[in-house]
Amino acid sequence: MSLWSGRFSGVTAEAVKAFTESISFDSRLFRHDIMGSKAHVQMLAETGIIPAKCAKAINAGLDKIEKRIEKGDFTFSNGLEDIHMHIEDALIEAIGKDAGMIHSGRSRNDQVVLDMRLYLRDTIDSIMSGIKELQRQMVRLADANSDAVMPGYTHLQRAQPVLFAHHLLAYIEMFERDVGRFLDCRKRTNVMPLGSGALAGSTLPLDRKITARLLGFPQVSRNSMDAVADRDFECEFLAASAIFAMHISRLSEDIILWVSQEFNFISIDDAFCTGSSLMPHKKNPDIAELARGKTARIYGDLTSLLVLTKGLPLTYNRDLQEDKEPVFDAADTIHKILSVMPEMIASFKINRTAMEKAVQDPAMMTTDLAEQLVKEGMPFRTAHHRVGSLVKWCDKNSRKLDKISLEEMRISIPEAKMHHLQIFCPLASVSKRTATGATAPAQVKKQIRFWKKKLLCPSQRQFGV
Numbered sequence: 211m212s213l214w215s216g217r218f219s220g221v222t223a224e225a226v227k228a229f230t231e232s233i234s235f236d237s238r239l240f241r242h243d244i245m246g247s248k249a250h251v252q253m254l255a256e257t258g259i260i261p262a263k264c265a266k267a268i269n270a271g272l273d274k275i276e277k278r279i280e281k282g283d284f285t286f287s288n289g290l291e292d293i294h295m296h297i298e299d300a301l302i303e304a305i306g307k308d309a310g311m312i313h314s315g316r317s318r319n320d321q322v323v324l325d326m327r328l329y330l331r332d333t334i335d336s337i338m339s340g341i342k343e344l345q346r347q348m349v350r351l352a353d354a355n356s357d358a359v360m361p362g363y364t365h366l367q368r369a370q371p372v373l374f375a376h377h378l379l380a381y382i383e384m385f386e387r388d389v390g391r392f393l394d395c396r397k398r399t400n401v402m403p404l405g406s407g408a409l410a411g412s413t414l415p416l417d418r419k420i421t422a423r424l425l426g427f428p429q430v431s432r433n434s435m436d437a438v439a440d441r442d443f444e445c446e447f448l449a450a451s452a453i454f455a456m457h458i459s460r461l462s463e464d465i466i467l468w469v470s471q472e473f474n475f476i477s478i479d480d481a482f483c484t485g486s487s488l489m490p491h492k493k494n495p496d497i498a499e500l501a502r503g504k505t506a507r508i509y510g511d512l513t514s515l516l517v518l519t520k521g522l523p524l525t526y527n528r529d530l531q532e533d534k535e536p537v538f539d540a541a542d543t544i545h546k547i548l549s550v551m552p553e554m555i556a557s558f559k560i561n562r563t564a565m566e567k568a569v570q571d572p573a574m575m576t577t578d579l580a581e582q583l584v585k586e587g588m589p590f591r592t593a594h595h596r597v598g599s600l601v602k603w604c605d606k607n608s609r610k611l612d613k614i615s616l617e618e619m620r621i622s623i624p625e626a627k628m629h630h631l632q633i634f635c636p637l638a639s640v641s642k643r644t645a646t647g648a649t650a651p652a653q654v655k656k657q658i659r660f661w662k663k664k665l666l667c668p669s670q671r672q673f674g675v
């Protein structure tokens with residue numbers, strides 16, 4: 211018998227049950243569904259809407275159902291549409307007619323939003339912890355290699371020397387903003403929708419504050435129609451996920467380049483690589499490639515939800531059942547990425563010789579030469595032009611910038627002096643970049659100290675939610 215059998219004379223066709231079910235993907239919400247039901251029932255008892263005795267029996271029944279589901283001793287089937295109906299049905303079976311009191315003042319429309327909010331709150335917390343762990347491994351790597359110099363790139367062309375640690379710290383900054391975005395989205399997720407009913411609220415004297423308190427929500431939703439209709443908190447979660455995945459994907463791309471024979475800046479432990487079934491010599495950075503690849507589906511998840519919700523009139527429409535899979539998929543994908551990335555990064559061996567060799571290219575220090583001329587009074591545009599002519603002259607005459615004589619330099623830069631010949635040292639180049647946020651070792655050390663304190667000191671580990 212279905213929950214709406216009072217209104218219907220006929221039975222639902224099997225194909226319709228298969229088409230409309232969500233149990234195949236929302237069964238994972240069982241803990242949150244039960245948690246929400248228990249709070250709702252307690253509120254119903256505290257406000258005198260249902261007898262305390264019945265609430266007790268319902269709670270005990272729900273506990274048993276939860277244990278059964280955890281043990282795998284529970285059958286999910288298309289016969290019952292979703293997790294809410296499965297649990298209510300099992301409760302009726304367990305305690306009889308009183309179970310029906312559980313749905314007083316509640317609709318599946320507000321129940322399902324509650325479940326998703328509870329689920330996302332937990333999910334966001336575990337994602338934030340995962341990102342922190344990733345940052346911790348990166349700051350450790352930066353700290354252990356704080357003086358390694360490498361080429362910094364623009365347009366994937368060698369541009370200027372930077373510290374390897376500076377490059378890593380750039381990602382730590384990005385991940386910090388990702389945590390901020392998740393935290394921000396958590397605030398708007400952390401609102402209690404129950405009591406909104408199907409769309410207009412309830413005629414029963416519900417005390418929504420009690421439910422909110424029991425579930426740890428700092429506030430209740432102000433508008434029942436908004437509460438059941440909108441999924442913007444999920445959109446925000448997916449947007450934050452997509453941006454985080456974009457950062458992961460860029461980091462992955464850097465890693466893939468660094469392990470290539472062309473760069474050879476790092477090697478990854480065997481445990482985090484795979485070989486080729488055909489080419490015996492291959493050791494591939496599959497984790498980074500898959501993390502880059504999985505970013506695509508997270509973008510897809512965000513797009514799905516935005517398209518899903520864009521044309522829906524208020525309030526609840528069944529289309530909204532389709533919100534879950536994108537949210538679950540993005541959350542699962544991020545958890546998978548975070549289950550391997552930090553350890554893989556911890557396994558990196560840095561090839562300082564290859565980095566040092568790559569950074570010897572004197573062309574990367576031409577900006578330093580131009581800026582030195584600026585320090586000595588030359589307008590920057592003139593300096594840029596002269597140094598550019600010098601590069602052209604070296605190219606044409608197959609000469610290396612750091613091997614020319616003063617006379618040769620003076621062909622392009624008449625103002626050149628002996629000390630200008632000494633400018634082509636990568637370590638000196640990074641050391642001169644002392645402005646806040648620049649790559650000088652002293653600046654980078656300061657940043658490493660800041661991140662170590664923030665990420666590695668136990669007292670600083672809270673998110674302050």
Ligand code: ARG
Nearest residue numbers: 232292318319322528530531
């Ligand atoms: N399975 C539904 C969903 O995920 C639950 C809400 C159903 N509400 C309804 N009025 N049919 O959205």
